[in-house]
Amino acid sequence: MKDWVRKRRERDPYREKARKIGVRSRAYFKLMDIDRRFNILKTGDLVIDLGAYPGGWLQYISSKIGYDGHVYGIDIREIAEFPDRPNITTIKGDVFKKETIEKISKMIKENKVDVLVSDLSPNITGIWELDTEKIYDYNKVTMRYIDRFLRKGGTAVIKSFEGRYSDRIIKMVKRRFKWVAKYKPKASRKRSAEFYIIGLNYLGKDRKTFIKTSREQSDLKP
Ligand SMILES: C[S@@+](CC[C@H](N)C(=O)[O-])C[C@H]1O[C@@H](n2cnc3c(N)ncnc32)[C@H](O)[C@@H]1O
Secondary structure, three states: OOHHHHHHHHHOHHHHHHHHHOOOOOOHHHHHHHHHHHOOOOOOOEEEEEOOOOOHHHHHHHHHHOOOOEEEEEEOOOOOOOOOOOOEEEEEOOOOOHHHHHHHHHHOOOOOEEEEEEOOOOOOOOOHHHHHHHHHHHHHHHHHHHHHHEEEEEEEEEEEEOOOOHHHHHHHHHOOEEEEEEEOOOOOOOOOOEEEEEEEEEOOOOOOOOOOOOOOOOOOOO
């Protein structure tokens, strides 16, 4: 490990805290902060978590919803099992693939969920033009999952990044939810362009918006 990476890690209080309380990622504290502020998770909720590896958010959600609830965590990477948490199911899949949507549908038996959270993040290349396009695609694909799986009145949390398309992304959420907020949790690194959009009270699919993802590998048609 490079010296500067090691130093940054040592200085990171959230990484240290995560290690101490035995949670899988520092991201755990971002969702905790969002939940404490916006009260998004309740006992008995059915939840979808997109981009869930390694599973910090899953651990937080699992404790909040209790054993009457259930959370489905989806990631392109294999998420290690949670043997002591029967209210977590993990699904390995690429969110841009139709088969992933089908897998989720089967698992939740065509039910709708109360909450959909997305911490999906592309590999950032540092090439601004490319990165903003990628982020926009991830946010658009998240809208598809919301329209397919979230119940009316439900809640969503969507990770995004400041950039060329941020206003457009916020508009897409505003067309679907009665109440929308933009929030940067304390655990988000100061230098990071990341922020979260919180949508409360889902109104239903926005028919005016034509969602098209530019990713070549996407087989999700509008
Ligand atoms: C910031 S991490 C999520 C951290 C997680 N919320 C936690 O608490 O541990 C973003 C995740 O998005 C996943 N991801 C990126 N592209 C994806 C795709 N096309 N399909 C599914 N997952 C993807 C990555 O593998 C990565 O695990």
